[in-house]
Amino acid sequence: MSIILENVGIAVRDLEATIAFFTDLGLTVVGRDTISGEWADTAVGLDGNHARIALLQTPDGHGRLELFEYIHPEAIETEATRPEQIGMHRVAFSVDDLDAALEIAARHGCHPLRGVATYEDVYRLTYLRGPSGIIVMLAQDLRRERR
Secondary structure, eight states: OOOOOOOEEEEOSOHHHHHHHHHHHTOEEEEEEEEESHHHHHHHTOTTOEEEEEEEEOTTSOOEEEEEEEEESOOOOOOOOOTTSSSOOOEEEEOSOHHHHHHHHHHTTOOBSSOOEEETTTEEEEEEEOGGGOEEEEEEEGGGGGO
């Protein structure tokens, strides 16, 4: 048996704003749809499931996010996840220029939770709160600069 990570699915408050955030960071929309019907109810385990979705892909073609904005049932607002809470923690991206990525994030009103850290002269990294409260980690590999 083999296994491949297909994507990470995230329910969002505003699909268009979330797409704009991630595409500005460099992801590409590779598919959009509106889903509903018995197959969707069965697959997701939610009666009356009706959602607008978008599939985004990283430039290297390996990472994908599937974003959902529920039409029905009405989305339930929850408190944003904190870094120490059990459950879906964050989505992480390697970037070649952390400062440029943070400028892009700031244009979307997204800023580091605390600041930018350096881990053992290997990575500069930060967590920020993205659209719909998604925790996003951005990390720049400092070893690439020394090559």
